[in-house]
Amino acid sequence: MNKKIGYGIVLVLACTAPLVLYPIFLMKVLCFALFACAFNLLIGYTGLLSFGHAAFFGGAGYAAGYALKVWGLPMELGLLFGVLVAAATGLLMGALAIRRQGIYFTMITLALAQMFYFFYLQAPFTGGEDGLQGVPRGSLLGLVGLGNDLILYYVVLAISIGGFALIVRIIHSPFGQVLRAIKENEPRAISLGYDVDRYKLLAFVLSAALAGLAGATKTMVLGFETLTNVHWAMSGLVILMTLVGGMGTIVGPIVGAIIIIALENKLGSLGYFLSSVTGIEWFQTLGDSVTIVTGLIFIICVLAFRRGIVGEILARFGRFPAS
Template identity: 75%
Template sequence: MNKRIGYGLVLALALAAPFFGYPVFLMKLLCFALFACAFNLLIGFTGLLSFGHAAFFGSAGYVTGHLLATSGLPFELGILAGVAASSLLGLAIGALAIRRQGIYFSMITLALAQMVYFAALRSPYTHGEDGLQGVPRGRLFGAIDLSNDLTLYYVVLAIVVAGFALIVRVVHSPFGQVLKAIKENEPRAISLGYDADRYKLLAFVLSSALTGLAGATKTVVLGFETLTDVHWTMSGLVVLMTLVGGMGTMAGPIIGAFLIVALENKLGEFGTWLADKSGVAWFSTLGESVGMVTGLIFIVCVLLFRRGIVGELGALFARGARNRKVAGANMAIDTEREAA
């Protein structure tokens, strides 16, 4: 019940957000939040650390952008084409990578993702280092004009909410319980008759499809697609978002994505404001030190908040509830002794 109230409050806040903030920036936040949630489905609930999710994020953006710009496909078909491309790519990479475990799995995903990056760099359809420019937003179902930022915001919000709802449903389904069992003790899950490789492959493909949905949507929102989205640093960025927010939690990746993206986009403005208020000119250079600041945040989280922001808050509340319960039980025992 409390979770439903929380989800309702967050949804109400999201519905009102474009009236108080820049819609395009908010849509970018939503796309990266879905990206982080999709990645968390793999690492947080299946125990697979992929360093190749940028391949799915960027490839879906390229496919969607190219089709919308050259073929005149409607918005929804362009998005579906991007999701289909990332799903097929996820199936191919996953089928090879799940043959190994641990760091070997991670390195295989990284190597294959780098192959995708160099393919995007050389392909004439992606325009190399220039990237795809001028991707049209088009119309939704041929009727709703998406050129208006406010209209597109609510469409993107609906996509992200649907993707998040799918992740929640998967995690709490019997399929999700098997994934958790594989994460906790894979040999035991195999001994119970579960085909661990098949379950991991399905989780990998589902994660890549949702990642593609985020990437395709972001391309439409911003109107361009570049090599940045398919580079290995994007895979590292989503790992950072998930770990900072809280791996294995529902809200953690969303908070982590909001924090990291906000830092990347607003740190320069914040530094300028600090420089004006304090008179210290060094603060104005903060915008050029985003990598250093995010690195420091990662170090602090690893040292002090190993379960991430949401994980540590959840543990704190659970510990408080447990202490209150123990205190209540002790008080009841003392009362009974006094009455006796």
């Protein structure tokens, strides 16, 4: 009952948020929150650290953007195409990397992600360093135009809630229980007769598809896609979001995404405010120091909050594993 009340409060806050905050900023937060949750499905519940998720996030953005702009597909089909491209990319990358473990798996995903980055850099349909510009938002079911930011926000909110609900369903399904068993003791899972490589590959593809949904939605919202979203640094950013919020928790990646995106977008304004209050001009340079600030947050989390913010809160109430 308490959990349902909590979800209800969060839903009310999400529905009323655009009355207070800029809808574009909120939609960006939702997209990255879904991206972080998709990544957490892999690392938090399967124990696989991937540096290749930027290829799914950005690749789906390019695919959906091209489908919407050049092919003129409806919004729904454009997003679906982006998800399918991300899933196919995940299947290819996973098939090559999934039999490796630990740092070897991580390095293979990083190398493959960089290959995709250079592909998108050279491919003519991506626009190269200029990016894919002028992506139309289209309409919902061909009836409701999405040019209005407020209408689009509620569409993105519905997409995000659907993605979150699917992730929760996966985690609490028998499939999710097997993934946890593989993470905690892979040799034992093998001895019980589970084909762990097949389970890990399916988890990898599901994570890639959901990351692709986030990336495709972000491209539709902003109307463009750039190489930034397929660069390995984007994979590092989603890792940071997951660690800050709490790896292996359902809500943690959402909290981490809110914190990191808020820092990226509001740190400059905070710096000018602090400068006006204190008279210290150095605060005005905070907007140019986002990378340094996020790096410091990462160090603090590793040293003091190893479970992340949500993980530490749950541990205080005895609802998170001690290890």
